Amino acid sequence: MDPLTLxxxxxxxxxxxxxxxxxxxxxxxxxxxxxxxxxxxASRGCPVCAFFYSxxxxxASYGSRPRNPHAQLKxxxxxxxxxxxxxxxxxxDFEFYRVRGTILRQASGTSLQEVHPSPTSPACFRNISDxxxxxxxxxxxxxxxxxxxxxxxxxxxxxxxxxVLVSDQPIGLxxxxxxxxxxxxxxxxxxxTTTLQARCRGIAMYSLPKTLQDAVSITRRLRIDYLWIDSLxxxxxxxxxxxxxxxxxxxxxxxxxxTLSALDSPDANSGMLHMRKNAxxxxxDGNLYLRPASRSWQEVFREAPLSxxxxxxxxxxxxxxxxxxxxxxxxxxxLKSSRRESSTIEHTLNDQSSEWQDEAFKRLLFPPAxxxxxxxxxxxxxxxxVRQYSELKLTCAxxxxxxxxxxxxxxxxxxxxxxxxxxxxxxxxxxxxxxxDGPSQRPQGYRAPSWSWACLDGxxxxxxxxxxRRTFSAYDAVIINAWTTCTGKNEFGxxxxxxxxxxxxxxxxxxxxxxxxxxxxxxxxxxxVNILDEYxxxxxxxxxxxxxxxxxxxxxHTLNQDLEQDGQEMVKAIWISERRSKVDxxxxxxxxxxxxxxxxxxxxxxxxxxxxxxxxxxGHTQDLHSKVIFGHGSLYSCESHVINLV
Numbered sequence: 001m002d003p004l005t006l007x008x009x010x011x012x013x014x015x016x017x018x019x020x021x022x023x024x025x026x027x028x029x030x031x032x033x034x035x036x037x038x039x040x041x042a043s044r045g046c047p048v049c050a051f052f053y054s055x056x057x058x059x060a061s062y063g064s065r066p067r068n069p070h071a072q073l074k075x076x077x078x079x080x081x082x083x084x085x086x087x088x089x090x091x092x093d094f095e096f097y098r099v100r101g102t103i104l105r106q107a108s109g110t111s112l113q114e115v116h117p118s119p120t121s122p123a124c125f126r127n128i129s130d131x132x133x134x135x136x137x138x139x140x141x142x143x144x145x146x147x148x149x150x151x152x153x154x155x156x157x158x159x160x161x162x163x164v165l166v167s168d169q170p171i172g173l174x175x176x177x178x179x180x181x182x183x184x185x186x187x188x189x190x191x192x193t194t195t196l197q198a199r200c201r202g203i204a205m206y207s208l209p210k211t212l213q214d215a216v217s218i219t220r221r222l223r224i225d226y227l228w229i230d231s232l233x234x235x236x237x238x239x240x241x242x243x244x245x246x247x248x249x250x251x252x253x254x255x256x257x258x259t260l261s262a263l264d265s266p267d268a269n270s271g272m273l274h275m276r277k278n279a280x281x282x283x284x285d286g287n288l289y290l291r292p293a294s295r296s297w298q299e300v301f302r303e304a305p306l307s308x309x310x311x312x313x314x315x316x317x318x319x320x321x322x323x324x325x326x327x328x329x330x331x332x333x334x335l336k337s338s339r340r341e342s343s344t345i346e347h348t349l350n351d352q353s354s355e356w357q358d359e360a361f362k363r364l365l366f367p368p369a370x371x372x373x374x375x376x377x378x379x380x381x382x383x384x385x386v387r388q389y390s391e392l393k394l395t396c397a398x399x400x401x402x403x404x405x406x407x408x409x410x411x412x413x414x415x416x417x418x419x420x421x422x423x424x425x426x427x428x429x430x431x432x433x434x435x436x437d438g439p440s441q442r443p444q445g446y447r448a449p450s451w452s453w454a455c456l457d458g459x460x461x462x463x464x465x466x467x468x469r470r471t472f473s474a475y476d477a478v479i480i481n482a483w484t485t486c487t488g489k490n491e492f493g494x495x496x497x498x499x500x501x502x503x504x505x506x507x508x509x510x511x512x513x514x515x516x517x518x519x520x521x522x523x524x525x526x527x528x529v530n531i532l533d534e535y536x537x538x539x540x541x542x543x544x545x546x547x548x549x550x551x552x553x554x555x556x557h558t559l560n561q562d563l564e565q566d567g568q569e570m571v572k573a574i575w576i577s578e579r580r581s582k583v584d585x586x587x588x589x590x591x592x593x594x595x596x597x598x599x600x601x602x603x604x605x606x607x608x609x610x611x612x613x614x615x616x617x618x619g620h621t622q623d624l625h626s627k628v629i630f631g632h633g634s635l636y637s638c639e640s641h642v643i644n645l646v
Contacts, residue, residue, distance in 0.1 A: 013285070015047065015284075016044075022048065022077070022284060023284070023288070024079065024096050024109035025077055026078065026079045027077070028076075029074065029077070031074060032052075032074070032075050033049065033072060033073060034070055034071060034072045034073075035067075038057070038073065039053060047282050047283065048282050048290070050282075051281075052073070054280065056087070067086075067087040067088035069087075071088075071089075072087075073086060080095055080096050080112055081096075082095065092292075093293035094292055096288055097113055097289050097291060098112070100113055111344045111345045112294075112343050115330075115341050115342050116341070117275065118273075118275050119272075119273050119274070119330060120221075127341060128222070129222070131332045131339055132222070135336070135337075139337070141335045141368070142321060142334045142336060144320070147251075148172065150248070150252065151172075151174070151255065152228050152233060152248075153167070153245060153248075154166060154167045154233040155227065155228055155233065156227040156232060157225060158224075158227050160202070162205065163203045163205070164200065165191065165233070166226075171226070174225060174226055175226070176228055177215070177218075177219045177222070177256060177258045177259070178227075178229075178252060178256035178258075178315070179227065179259070179260050180259055180262070180311075181260075181261075181306065182265060182266055182305050182306055182309055183231065184267020184268055184270075186267055186269060188231050188268050189268070190231045190236040191232045191234070192235055192236055192237040192238075193237055193238055199232065209268035210270060211267075211269065211270060215227060228252055228256065230249070231268075243490075247490030249402075249405075250314055250406015253314070253315050253318045254320065257320075258320075258321045258322070259316075259319035259321065259322045259323070260272070261312075261315075261324040262306060263304045263305075263306050263324040263325055263326045264305060264306070265325075273325070274327065279328075280292065294328075294329070294342055297331070309393060310389060310393060310394045310399070311399070311403045313407070314405075317361075317385075317407055318407065321334040334362070335362070335366045336363070365381065365411065373414055379427055379430070381411075382411050383462055386404075386422070386434075386453060387459070387462075389404055390456075394457075397443040397444075401448060401493055401495065402490065402492075404422075404492075405493055406492075412492075419484075419492055420452070420482055420484050420498070421452040421484045421495045421498055422454040423451075423452060425482055429470060429479075429576055430464075433576065433592050434463065435462075435542070435618050436458055436459070436460060436527055436543055436545050437459045437460055438459045439458055440456045440457060440458025440460075440546045448494075448495045448498070449484070449495060449500075449645070450615040451500060451594070451646075452495075454495075456545060458546070467581060467583050468579040468581050468590070469579060473578040475505055475578065475591075476578060477502045477574065478503040478504075479500065479501075480642065481499070482499070483499060484497070484498040499644050499645065499646055500645040501642065501643075501644050502642070502645065504575055504640070504641060505575040505638035505640055506574045506575075506641050507635065507638040509533060509571060509572065509573045509595070509619075510531070510536070510571075511530070511571055511617065513544070528541070528542075529542055529617065529619070531573065539621060540620050540630055541619060541620070542595065542617055542618050542620060542624075544617040545615065545616055545618075571595045571596065572597065572613070573595060573635075574594050574596055575592075576592050578592070579592065589629075590620050590621055590622045590629055591635055592618070593619050593620070593635075594617070595617035596613035596645065597613060598611065598613050599612055611644065612644045612646055613643055614646055
């Protein structure tokens with residue numbers, strides 16, 4: 001709104017008496033018009049009543065809701081937020097904001113501000129440049145030394161009219177921007193062994209998908225010379241090139257001056273730079289305006305297409321700085337702060353959020369110096385990251401471990417521990433206690449051992465309560481040796497073979513599941529099982545890892561796959577660890593055990609070592625729902641065996 005219009009609005013305040021009560025003040029409420037008087041007030045020229053009438057009454061869904069013709073609007077102000085219960089008691093959220101660059105300099109009482117009409121406007125880029133300058137000048141943690149060893153093997157030089165792929169030429173230390181985006185289901189422009197030379201001669205801008213075009217434009221506007229895009233900088237038909245580049249991708253994002261995130265773009269053709277929708281708003285007083293509430297940071301990131309992509313998790317967490325382009329807002333994250341275009345607030349809180357969609361999530365693995373780094377705290381963060389990562393999507397099933405390898409490398413820096421295909425050697429007793437938290441399946445082919453959460457496609461979580469601690473019982477599994485062999489040079493990548501040799505208490509058990517009848521029919525219930533000992537006595541409850549045939553992976557023959565009796569499959573339980581509440585010291589211990597079956601694989605080098613098993617589920621001596629703890633005396637009388645878990 002231009003200054004002249006603002007001045008006219010101030011002189012000709014046509015708001016009704018009730019609407020003049022609306023202001024940025026904490027915790028007040030009052031009763032507004034009913035539907036008839038709201039319409040009358042709007043017709044007499046009250047702009048706020050007209051605004052409410054258009055949002056509430058003329059809303060397409062309003063007519064379908066039952067309403068009281070005598071009901072009045074109830075308005076509740078909660079600082080920058082305004083809540084209105086409409087005539088059908090339906091809650092509608094609004095927010096106060098201010099206009100940028102007006103002649104009205106008085107404080108508006110709100111930190112929210114208008115977004116620029118276009119993300120390509122000079123004003124929008126000045127705003128972004130201010131964020132970058134502030135970070136470069138004031139954030140020591142974000143200004144780590146660039147490493148020549150972490151420089152990409154190929155980069156796109158955007159200085160010429162046609163971008164040029166630079167390959168096999170030493171660039172040295174140079175600032176570059178990395179792109180995080182969804183490829184989508186369509187055809188993506190790539191570099192292959194046959195197109196490499198052509199890309200090095202030049203790439204016509206019109207030939208690039210829209211998201212990649214926008215990435216080039218933004219890089220140029222920010223005056224950065226180089227851009228890294230995975231589809232163009234890694235040869236997509238060369239396994240040798242992939243094996244060399246994949247282990248370094250985390251370093252590439254970490255070493256980048258800035259990462260561009262196409263947050264709301266579902267594919268490479270959707271682009272990032274879109275004109276913003278002209279959202280309805282109304283002027284209240286001075287430099288104070290009202291508009292329908294914007295999506296919160298959490299809502300934006302939870303609903304964004306990029307947030308469902310597994311690779312994007314590490315691209316966001318490992319990058320030093322990230323500039324997210326949403327549909328109607330631009331978001332900034334670095335190792336010290338978070339910001340958004342529609343607000344003047346800089347979030348610099350030191351709390352380390354574990355939720356993907358929160359403002360502080362970016363800083364989870366890079367805590368400020370004043371926050372001590374503890375081994376258990378780092379492990380807790382790792383398991384929370386794994387929980388969220390397991391819910392995300394992968395185009396290539398074999399990328400399960402490579403797509404989180406950058407995060408694993410960072411966690412290893414903090415733990416100084418051996419990485420075992422998704423688990424940590426010093427914490428293996430806890431790391432084994434994951435369960436399948438919903439529909440899951442094992443992919444075709446082998447990518448991780450059965451004891452790693454990475455062997456499944458589906459959500460996983462730890463089965464034990466975080467308020468418990470391990471008792472270090474003498475009956476706990478004794479780890480004799482544990483190792484993994486990866487397919488390539490990336491020690492955090494896809495696993496070729498793995499084994500845990502352990503001495504365990506082991507006994508035969510039966511697993512009985514229930515799918516449910518009638519309206520309770522649910523195939524997922526089959527994952528939840530009661531676990532009975534050899535005498536048919538209930539000894540615990542637990543989860544199967546998946547419902548696929550137990551012999552489906554790695555061309556393995558299961559020795560007892562046909563041992564089924566009345567819907568119950570004979571398996572073995574191996575004692576892993578015992579835990580006790582840290583709060584209720586008088587509570588009995590709970591034993592956690594894995595459900596395993598013997599396997600034989602003629603191609604494996606492990607079987608000659610002794611009894612070999614694969615994991616098919618997990619259980620504990622506690623009811624999943626009532627939390628009643630069963631007696632587990634029969635477990636103490638089990639025989640001890642040395643086994644291999646593959």
